[in-house]
Amino acid sequence: MSKPLLQPSGTFPPANLLRRGAAMFYDFLLCVALMMVVTLLYQQVLLRLILGGDKLRQLADQGGLIGDPLLSSLLFVSLFAFFAKFWTHKGQTLGMQVWGVRVQNRDGTPISLMQALLRFVIAIASWACCGLGFLWMLWDKDKRTWHDRYSESVVVQIPKDVRKNSQGRN
16 A cells, blocks of 8 residues: 655655755754753653652762763654654654655655654764765755665755645645
8 A cells, every 4th residue: 555645745846955954943942842851851750759859969969960871862762753753744843844844755755764763863973974964965966965865755845835725725
């Protein structure tokens, strides 16, 4: 059975770097908030229940909470879950919705969970290389970044009039 097309469907141009960057900044703010909530729940609820308030305070004063591998893992998984949920269902995170860009397969279908994982990990590597993986689209003939290429996906710009017409039908 074939996957349904994302809506609105059609042939759309590749999203430009500025629009993608604006969507990333918007999502960055949401991710900071998500990480704050996950950290709060982990440190002030879970660790407090396990260790108790006094032991937690003592551990914090000694710097024992810095670089906690369990917290780092929880943050990584929660950030991936945020992106994966949006990318695999509607093709757009909240920032992408605002800026009218969408990640999809070339045929207009949503990406798979494995593609989302590849995008996520390679995007981190792209940032680790001083953003070179993102800037790559300026030289790429298809206007694709490293994570677009490795995940075999495309990021398209949905024109405003198409978005408005699509919203009117829902």
